[in-house]
Amino acid sequence: MIDKIIVDGYCRAEAVVIDHKISFFGEVNPRTGKTTEDIYIGGKALIFPGTRGSTVGTYIIYGLKYYGHEPACMIVYEAEPILIAGAILADIPLFLVKREYKELVKHVKNKEQSIILHERGREVLIVE
Amino acid sequence: MDQVQDGEAQLMYLTREQERILSGEEGWVKAKALRVIVKVGEALGADELVKIRHAHVSGISYTNIGEPGLKFLEELAENGAEATVYTTSNPTCIDLAGESSLIDQGYLDQQLLVNKALEKMKIKPTYTCLPYMLRPPSPHEHLTWGESNAVAMANSFYGARTNREGGPIALLASITGYIYNAGLHKLEERCVKTLIKYEDKLDDLTASLLGLWIGENIDEIPMIELSTIPRIQDVKLLLASAAATGSHALIVIKGLTPLKTYIEDINDKITIRRKDLIRTYKDNIWSGKNYSLAYIGCPHLSATETLRIIKLLEKKYDRTMGKIILSIPPLVSSLFRKELEALRNKNIEVITGTCPVVARFKYRPDIIVTNSGKAFFYLRKLHRLDVRLASLNSIIG
Structure with a gap:
């Protein structure tokens, strides 16, 4: 169900959904790993539609890694330059899920806790 | 550093030279930088990379990039990243002449560390938003520039080819010498x-x-x-x-x-x-007699413009109207040191290598008057100041 592996890597983490496009610059604090909605994204399988806003966002993603609060992986519906650059530089697995994005979000939201598992090289995400 | 990780399909045509860089033969920093360029290019639908002649790195103001940006630049510099093409730098968040009454110098130390990292990577300490003044591009030439005004000048005035890139991509293109062939790099776009x-x-x-x-x-x-x-x-x-x-x-x-x-x-x-x-725009056009501050030099004043304004200010300037700030590149400041010094004694402030839009202010002026639509837009949006537009002639009096 992965449409494209942009940055490959292993991930086994609790899923967290953010329902809107994220501007990492201004909406995520790299020192605390928290969003403005007070959601902690460190070590999580972060599911969100994509990014927007300032290109400084790339540095913020890198900053999350620097301060040890980077997500375990990022699963997005759309990937644009700010996000791709940040993910590669910070070595955070980044997966594009287009066809089954809605189902994935729905599935994760319906469960109290969901674990996302991805193995290097595989084009599927296992949702537990 | 492996070139392409297991599951990542490679869609773009790469030359042997590019493959070599990607496989790490010129170091992992350069390989990683090229991997970013290739991946972003693929996401944008590019089929190949093009060689660039000039990179202009924006996003270097400490006020914007903060500690994560500084750490990123320092790590690149420490690991031997270097500009492989002529690379210029955008303005900083501090007045490099250190004399401004408006620009807060609180981040001086941090900004100087940013500058040090950039200079270690052999990026020219130009600190201006006019990269085309230092090296005018040729028609059809591929560039990777950050800084929207410079990008618009490069494409529209010089006929060169660059997309509006962010600071990180411009820097990585500088390190690799390549950018994806997408958007305005292609004539049909x-x-x-x-x-x-x-x-x-x-x-x-x-x-x-x-x-x-x-x-x-x-x-x-x-x-x-x-x-x-x-x-x-x-x-x-x-x-x-x-x-x-x-x-x-x-x-x-x-x-x-x-x-x-x-x-x-x-x-x-x-x-x-x-x-x-x-x-x-009638409500945004200045019609008063005085202002607390007039801001001229967004984008920075070129050498020719600075000279013209110096002459104009020497001839006629009514200092009772208010204080004028001129924003110029370090190079221009060193060209007209004596003339600018004379202006400083006349209620005219000259700031060097900085940009009020990305800086912090020491105080909030009541009304800022400017001839720049860009300054008008950003000072209102980012600093929430009362900004009015006026021609240079009416500002000088």
Whole structure:
């Protein structure tokens, strides 16, 4: 169900959904790993539609890694330059899920806790 | 550093030289930088990379990039990353002359660390938003520039090819020497769709207004037809303003933009008059007698403009109207040291290598007057200041 592996890597983490496009610059604090909605994204399988806003966002993603609060992986519906650059530089697995994005979000939201598992090289995400 | 990780499909055609870099033969930093360029290029649908001649790195103000940005730049520099093409740097968040009454120098130490990392990577300490003043690009030449006003000048005035890139991509392109062949790098993407006729007098104020209006109202690539040949300083204000309120990176100016650097497929024609612009922005146009601050030099004043303004200010300037701030590149500051020193004694402040838009202020001026639509847009948006537009002539008195 992965449409494209942009940055490959292993991930086994609790899923967290953010329902809107994220501007990492201004909406995520790299020192605390928290969003403005007070959601902690460190070590999580972060599911969100994509990014927007300032290109400084790339540095913020890198900053999350620097301060040890980077997500375990990022699963997005759309990937644009700010996000791709940040993910590669910070070595955070980044997966594009287009066809089954809605189902994935729905599935994760319906469960109290969901674990996302991805193995290097595989084009599927296992949702537990 | 492995070149392409297990599950990542490679879609782009790469030359042997690029494959070699990607496989880490020139070090892992360069390999990683190229991997970013390739991956972003693939996401944008590029089929190959093109060699660039000049990179301009924006996003270097500590106020914006903070500690994560500084750490990123320092790590690159420590691991041997270096510019492989001519690379210039955008303004910083501090006045490099250190004499400003407006610009807060609180981040001086941190900004100097940013500068040190950049200079270690052999990026020229130009600290200006006018990279084209230092190395004017040639038509068709591929560049990777951050800084929207410079991008618009490169494409529209010089006929060179660059997208509006962010600071990190511009830096990584500088390290690798390559950028993806997508967007404005391709002639077929440089296609004019809308013709805008403007038949009245164009001065600095109307150039800014026209730019603001285009940015707010036109989405596709426009061509402007003017009745007279515009002055370069007015073109600069027009493009900077349009690039601020819109996402424009190319605005063809008929008779000025080099031929064959764009194609035409015009399906919409609009005529706009000076009186329409004045009416649209009437509440934003300054009509008072005094101001607490007038800001000239957004984008930075070139050497020629600085000289012209020095002459103008020496001849006529009514200091009772208010304080004037001139914003210039370090190079220009060193060219006219004596003349600028004389101005400083006349209620005129000269700031060097900085940009009020990305800096913090020591105080909040009541009303800032400027001839720049770009400064008008960003100082209102980011600093929430009361900003009014006026021509240079009316500011000087």
